[in-house]
Amino acid sequence: MSTTRFTATTPGPNWAYLYIPDGTVTVTADPALPHAVVTVSTPEDHGPLADAVTNTEFAEAPHAAGIPSFTLDIPEPKNARTTGNITVDVRLPGTTSSIRLASNSADLHAHGPLHAVSLVSNGGSLRAETAHTLVAITETGTIEAERIDQSLDAVTTSGTVTVGAHNGNFCRVHSVSGDVSVTATPAASGEIEISTGGIITTRGTDHLSERSTALQPSS
Structure with missing residues (x-):
């Protein structure tokens, strides 16, 4: 298994921007969590999927509304024979964090109350428990x-x-x-x-x- 973990430096609610080619994204709002934590993993020990996990980029920046935000960018696996077995676990503080996922076919599962949930995908599906606002564009999902x-x-x-x-x-x-x-x-x-x-x-x-x-x- 290959795993990479990132922790946001700024405490409190965050805007999360994710760019993921394929896989499954699980987002959980946790009122007791001080900092956002993202874990990217694949069961593969080596190969294109493991390389994609290792080369994942994480960057923090202020959101336009002054809310802390971060960007997670997973590169397209090169010459991968299979897709969809990269998993991303996102834990966001509070009850007013937000997430935006852009992907080819990654699915998004959102648990707990979130402020804004957004999905732009060709074939990915979205399942959300509670959202203040929800925007989704998908072809077959x-x-x-x-x-x-x-x-x-x-x-x-x-x-x-x-x-x-x-x-x-x-x-x-x-x-x-x-x-x-x-x-x-x-x-x-x-x-x-x-x-x-x-x-x-x-x-x-x-x-x-x-x-x-x-x-x-x-x-």
């Missing part, structure tokens, strides 16, 4: 959020989108063919906009401004 407290903006080609409890004031989902399911709570307000060629299911949205559009398949 699925998007699942247990709770959204402010806003959701999701775009997929064929991936499904499921929101268990929308408490916010804005929800927009566009998919070419993926199924979309959104359940709103009485605390939700504002607009819900959904367009897809798949199945649309909404619950608890009578008090909201809802616009659902069923797209026709292209000929």
